[in-house]
Amino acid sequence: MRKILYITILLLLSTSTLNAQQIGMYSDFMRNIFFYSPAYVGSQEALVVSAGYRSQWVGFDDAPADFNINLLGSVKNQGKIGYGVGIYNQNSGLMNTTGIRLNYAHHFNLSKNIKLGLGIQPGYFQYRIRLYDAVTADEGDDVFSGNINSTNAFDINMGFNIYSDRFFVMASAQRILGKMIKFTNFNSQLQFHFNAIAGYNFEFEKQKIKLQPNILFKYTEPVPLQVSPMVTVKYDDKYDLSLMYRHDDAIGIIAGYTWKKRLTVAYGYDISINRIKKYNSGSHEVLISFIINNKKPTLEELDDSLNNSILDEYND
Numbered sequence: 001m002r003k004i005l006y007i008t009i010l011l012l013l014s015t016s017t018l019n020a021q022q023i024g025m026y027s028d029f030m031r032n033i034f035f036y037s038p039a040y041v042g043s044q045e046a047l048v049v050s051a052g053y054r055s056q057w058v059g060f061d062d063a064p065a066d067f068n069i070n071l072l073g074s075v076k077n078q079g080k081i082g083y084g085v086g087i088y089n090q091n092s093g094l095m096n097t098t099g100i101r102l103n104y105a106h107h108f109n110l111s112k113n114i115k116l117g118l119g120i121q122p123g124y125f126q127y128r129i130r131l132y133d134a135v136t137a138d139e140g141d142d143v144f145s146g147n148i149n150s151t152n153a154f155d156i157n158m159g160f161n162i163y164s165d166r167f168f169v170m171a172s173a174q175r176i177l178g179k180m181i182k183f184t185n186f187n188s189q190l191q192f193h194f195n196a197i198a199g200y201n202f203e204f205e206k207q208k209i210k211l212q213p214n215i216l217f218k219y220t221e222p223v224p225l226q227v228s229p230m231v232t233v234k235y236d237d238k239y240d241l242s243l244m245y246r247h248d249d250a251i252g253i254i255a256g257y258t259w260k261k262r263l264t265v266a267y268g269y270d271i272s273i274n275r276i277k278k279y280n281s282g283s284h285e286v287l288i289s290f291i292i293n294n295k296k297p298t299l300e301e302l303d304d305s306l307n308n309s310i311l312d313e314y315n316d
Contacts, residue, residue: 023174023193024066024090026054027244027252028268029216029228031287034072034084034103036195036216037172038119039161041103042074042082050289057272057280064092072103080107082119099125101157110162117161119172126152127181149183155190171196193220210234237261242268249274250283262291 026032032052034040050070057063068088075081084103090096105119129149159172174193181188199214216228230244232254242254252270268285271277 023220024054024064024068024088025056026052026066026285027228027246027250027270027283028242028254028266028285028287029197030199030212030214030230030232030242031256031264031266031289032068033170033197034070034086035068036197037159037161037170038103038121038157039105039117039159039170039172040082041072041084041105041117041119042080042107043105043115043117043161043163044072044074046291047071047073047293048289048291050287052285052287054283054285056283057276058282058284059280062091062093063280064090066090074107081105082107082117094130096128096130097125098128099123105161113164115163117163117170119159119161121157121159122154123157124152124154126150127183129183151181151183153179153181153190155179159195165201167198167200169196169198191220193218195219208236210237240266244268244270246270252283254285264289 024035026035029036031050048071050072052066052068054066055063056065066088067090068086070084070086072082072084074083082103082105086101086103087099088101089098101121101123103119103121105117107115107117110116127150155175155177157172157174158176159170161168161170163169172195174195175190176192177190178192179190181190194217196217197214199212202211204210210233212232212234214230214232216226216230218226218228226247226249228244228246230242232240232242234240238258240254240256240258242256244252244254246252250270250272252268254266254268256264256266258264264287266285266287269282270285271282272280
């Protein structure tokens, strides 16, 4: 009995959990856009720190939950260089994933108003299966007691971003290396993911209103193509309200407030519209971001600052 249960759990983990939950999902994908494409990094005129949390399918035991914290910035050097680092943690059932991502992007002028960003994002991840949390027929089953399977993996994401003040089109490939991760009792393949996001910005200056339709496409085998349109209305660059739809999965609403163009707080709630809607009370998202500096330093300014610091220490 224990052997059968053990094998069943491993099969479920290897096929369903790892394939469907290898990369987290955010309804507020515009505020988590760097999560989907490294080419976005550096397109902002600021040094930004952010943190986000998503609790999915509230009511399910051990439902997916994601946390991330990121630092993003840019410098000028014959164009614009974007950089960043992100740390995230994901729990889904018995699976826990912790990882760190480094971001680098270079931005070029295609014309006076249109730019191209090319980005790369190497990442290192640890996958852990907590078998001691498994619910078994025999309490204290020694097969599961104290049992943790863990493994590490390295992978790369790449993407491009064509953008202006009015529109953007970006695409990215994630898990490019598609490595096989090896646990003690089974192996699982890291699945290739493809993302594409596009959006447009309509401005009504007299009314201080911006209307921003956006759409996200996600694809990974064997899951069908997922399409997520979203419409955002912003007022006075302070208040925003978004409506989103994820095909055959969920609908949601997102509200945000920005204080003095520096501190942004946003909350999102979505409900399932598929077969599991009867068994959960929705999903929640929270994001906080802060602009530390909205002026991009040049490499020369960074060098001057470093030299001045050295001289000050020497004079002291």
